[in-house]
Amino acid sequence: MPKAGIIYNDVKPIATSVAMELKDKLTAAGWDVYITASLGGILGYSQPHSPVCHTPIEGLTPPGFDSSMKFTVVLGGDGTVLAASRLVAPCGIPMLTVNTGHMGFLTETYLNKLPEAIEQVMTDEYQIEDRTMLTVKVLRGETVIWEALCLNEMVLHREPLTCMCHFEIAVGEHSPVDIAADGVIISTPTGSTAYSLSAGGPVISPGVNVLQLVPICPHSLASRALVFPDTESVNIYPVNIPRLVMVVDGNGGCYVLPEDRVYLERSQYQARFIRLQSPEFFQVLREKLGWGLPHIAKPTSVELP
Structure with missing residues (x-):
């Protein structure tokens, strides 16, 4: 049957x-x-x-x-x-x-x-x-304290009021970069027509094997959307005190403390x-x-x- x-x-x-x-x-x-x-x-x-x-x-x-x-x-x-x-x-x-x-x-x-x-x-x-989907994990040391599959995007920002955040972001084996913005978005091609589009990111056709990083209201003319191969993983280290909040696909997430690390990679x-x-x-x-x-x-x- x-x-x-x-x-x-x-x-x-x-x-x-x-x-x-x-x-x-x-x-x-x-x-x-x-x-x-x-x-x-x-x-x-x-x-x-x-x-x-x-x-x-x-x-x-x-x-x-x-x-x-x-x-x-x-x-x-x-x-x-x-x-x-x-x-x-x-x-x-x-x-x-x-x-x-x-x-x-x-x-x-x-x-x-x-x-x-x-x-x-x-x-x-x-x-x-x-x-394409993303695996999103929050790690404290080497312990996974939260994880989820993501079809659209992961957003990391401050609460309860929008204000400047600082992030250290490493894409793949490349040198980390510092971004000052209201938040950051890591998006799949499917998610390129969602929040990242509203934040000024490009539309990406679903068949293209890439991810994108989009700063939300960055406080720099140099911080703009970045498209990179989906074979690259991403590590985000929050600098803000006391904490940030992470939202996945607009309906759930967790708090991210200064000692935590957010890790993203293309899901299997x-x-x-x-x-x-x-x-x-x-x-x-x-x-x-x-x-x-x-x-x-x-x-x-x-x-x-």
Whole structure:
């Protein structure tokens, strides 16, 4: 019996009801179906009085989800997709992402097209697009006190108010550099259209094997976005006292103390997206962010008064 999964945003009634209906439909068609809320992939925050909050990356996978699962349907918005990727990437399960949110930049289809999409997936009429993920770790000495998979970006900044931070950052074996800024972003190509875009970083096509470092509001004309090979690891040493806060994919993270080190590298796991048609990144940029839309035609001549 083939096996499928459903991951849904249980905060949204429409996603919940569709998940239950889809489970019944797949079960009736002879599939073994496992269902879970995306909450399990939402990263928790460690607290100042209890900074160690270490759940191993592989420890988030829900019961029943494993490498034998042919696909999982993800019902929600971009946040749900980010959470789902952490749940299933260690098992290599392809995700059919269905938008029940707002922008849905990471989603493949919409609810009104779900019946046709499911038929297409059940008959293996699709392609798989792999997206780079990051492994993010906070180390105290040689002890890992927090870790997570990251599809979009890692952000390190000060709280509760935005103010100048100092970071010593080493990319690969290169000499460390000092950056003074409100914060720093380490982004994957997928995350280049998220926070790093708003902070002035470039858009990077998903198939390019690079990462990028983007300072947030740097206090220097020399500190600008840096794109580097994803074969290079990154070590960040915070200089600020008493602490900084790190956020991964916008929904979880931990406090980083002056004696800690943030370590990032390209993960051995990838987010696997089901594509019902050939991937068209520029079309998504145009539809979701307005990139490359034609300008209003200018008049060929101007009449002077």
